[in-house]
Amino acid sequence: MTLPMKITGFLATLVILVIVPIYSFIEPTHQESLLDSYYTTAVLSSTDLYAENCAVCHGAAGEGIGDTPALNTDAVRTMSENDLSKVISRGRSNTLMAAWAAEEGGIFSNSQIADFTTFIQQTNWDYVGTRVAELGLTPPEVIEMEVSDEMLSSLSAIDGGEILTEGLLVYAENCSACHGANGSGTIIAPSIDSDDLRARPKEEIIQMVNSGINGTLMASWQNILTPEEINATVDLIYRWPELIETGVDFPEVEVMSIPSSPELIADGQNLFNIACKSCHGVDGYGSPMAPAVNNQLFLEETPDAAIYQIIAGGVSGTLMPAWGSRLSDYNLQSLVAFLRSMEPSAPAILPPILGN
Numbered sequence: 001m002t003l004p005m006k007i008t009g010f011l012a013t014l015v016i017l018v019i020v021p022i023y024s025f026i027e028p029t030h031q032e033s034l035l036d037s038y039y040t041t042a043v044l045s046s047t048d049l050y051a052e053n054c055a056v057c058h059g060a061a062g063e064g065i066g067d068t069p070a071l072n073t074d075a076v077r078t079m080s081e082n083d084l085s086k087v088i089s090r091g092r093s094n095t096l097m098a099a100w101a102a103e104e105g106g107i108f109s110n111s112q113i114a115d116f117t118t119f120i121q122q123t124n125w126d127y128v129g130t131r132v133a134e135l136g137l138t139p140p141e142v143i144e145m146e147v148s149d150e151m152l153s154s155l156s157a158i159d160g161g162e163i164l165t166e167g168l169l170v171y172a173e174n175c176s177a178c179h180g181a182n183g184s185g186t187i188i189a190p191s192i193d194s195d196d197l198r199a200r201p202k203e204e205i206i207q208m209v210n211s212g213i214n215g216t217l218m219a220s221w222q223n224i225l226t227p228e229e230i231n232a233t234v235d236l237i238y239r240w241p242e243l244i245e246t247g248v249d250f251p252e253v254e255v256m257s258i259p260s261s262p263e264l265i266a267d268g269q270n271l272f273n274i275a276c277k278s279c280h281g282v283d284g285y286g287s288p289m290a291p292a293v294n295n296q297l298f299l300e301e302t303p304d305a306a307i308y309q310i311i312a313g314g315v316s317g318t319l320m321p322a323w324g325s326r327l328s329d330y331n332l333q334s335l336v337a338f339l340r341s342m343e344p345s346a347p348a349i350l351p352p353i354l355g356n
């Protein structure tokens with residue numbers, strides 16, 4: 001039997017056993033206030049849980065952020081209890097909406113899910129926005145990462161035209177942290193200056209970069225880069241040997257080093273509590289939703305720039321969202337600084353990704 005049916009059954013029993021007998025003795029106004037207080041309790045207890053777990057994607061006042069839908073609309077408010085309960089319990093596959101019910105691998109009991117359903121149908125979203133702000137959990141604004149024109153033109157002296165220049169720049173900024181400054185790979189990602197790769201049709205490589213490789217650190221780039229940028233980067237993979245043969249000097253690819261300061265770490269910690277704790281657990285120790293990031297092996301083996309890219313690009317085919325379109329460069333750096341600050345005291349746990 002499904003969860004919502006159980007709840008409906010339970011509520012029906014409750015109505016028969018409790019509310020009906022009470023109704024027969026007391027006046028209707030008292031019955032209304034009883035129901036009111038049932039709703040009030042559900043709404044209030046869900047508000048803080050919403051702030052901690054849902055606001056980061058659905059917005060402080062349920063207004064939606066980026067591609068994540070709003071919850072403060074009539075369309076959502078009037079969804080059936082059954083449908084609401086189902087989407088919160090089980091999530092929606094292949095989207096960022098996770099399954100939140102404990103029996104589906106999430107963190108909420110059935111009664112908390114039932115409260116969320118009531119909350120979404122009944123709450124005053126202005127109040128929720130105020131409460132989220134009071135708790136210091138208002139999510140950061142959406143900031144798009146941009147490739148600046150200055151950077152493009154500073155590389156335009158290289159032979160091979162605009163496309164290669166663009167490809168090299170996109171590569172330097174987005175791929176080099178994992179695939180290495182000269183495309184020959186790093187501890188966390190394979191070489192992409194590879195004849196095997198070049199023997200495959202271009203559409204296949206483009207598709208791989210577009211969609212990512214499920215369950216690996218190779219993210220889906222189609223929402224982060226334009227089709228032209230992806231095309232230029234894939235061209236670069238094919239023309240790598242040609243560039244080397246013709247003696248083109250690769251520009252020094254600057255491997256980003258993340259600054260660290262007590263302020264940056266504190267800002268990162270704050271943001272971690274807002275955006276990451278719900279899955280990665282208190283102080284990054286992990287939860288049923290996501291592995292520990294406060295993890296010695298992971299931190300030791302993953303350079304700052306790669307951690308930055310993992311957070312920005314997400315892990316496709318898993319619950320790990322791509323934060324690059326939602327967080328500023330400063331935000332992402334602060335998260336890296338915060339994670340890095342845990343390294344000296346991090347427990348030695350086998351990293352789930354590096355192992356595969």
Ligand code: HEC
Binds near residue numbers: 058088092097
């Ligand atoms: C990591 C981002 C993220 C988090 C955190 C998140 N959601 Fe969602 N949620 C989504 C996305 C994306 C969708 C749309 C899925 C789709 O495309 O169908 C969604 C859909 C929904 C819907 C259905 C809306 C509709 O129009 O059909 C509800 C209800 C919902 N979420 C409630 C919640 C609740 C309650 C929480 C907290 C317990 C939560 N979400 C946390 C990303 C998130």
Ligand code: HEC
Binds near residue numbers: 197216
């Ligand atoms: C966070 C680390 C990371 C970043 C950033 C990254 N990749 Fe990858 N990439 C990987 C990993 C890991 C794999 C291997 C996945 C697997 O196990 O199949 C991979 C695989 C690939 C492959 C397939 C290689 C093969 O031999 O099958 C291509 C092509 C590729 N990446 C291109 C790119 C491009 C282009 C970018 C930048 C737009 C990029 N990657 C950014 C981690 C990364």
Ligand code: HEC
Binds near residue numbers: 291298311321
């Ligand atoms: C909706 C749940 C969810 C949220 C929110 C989330 N993550 Fe993740 N994250 C995951 C999952 C699941 C994985 C593991 C992916 C896999 O199976 O490879 C992961 C993986 C990671 C990894 C790689 C860990 C490793 O061992 O390789 C890092 C780093 C990371 N997340 C950082 C963050 C940061 C920083 C935030 C907040 C900005 C965040 N995550 C928010 C679910 C989440």
